Amino acid sequence: MWTCPYCGGNHxxxxxxxxxxxxxxxxxxxxxxxxxSVIQEDSREWDYMDL
Ligand SMILES: [Zn+2]
Numbered sequence: 889m890w891t892c893p894y895c896g897g898n899h900x901x902x903x904x905x906x907x908x909x910x911x912x913x914x915x916x917x918x919x920x921x922x923x924x925s926v927i928q929e930d931s932r933e934w935d936y937m938d939l
Pocket of ligand 1: 914
């Protein structure tokens with residue numbers, strides 16, 4: 889289950905576009921965007937190495 893690192897809430901909405909990958913916290917007092925780019929950047933580096 890996803891957990892917001894800011895408020896600890898478990899209600900998040902997946903959000904993806906050209907520049908952002910992550911979850912939007914639906915906490916009433918939070919509403920922050922939590923990027924999940926770290927894992928994907930690692931996998932992209934491996935792809936570049938293959939090329
Ligand atoms: Zn939150």
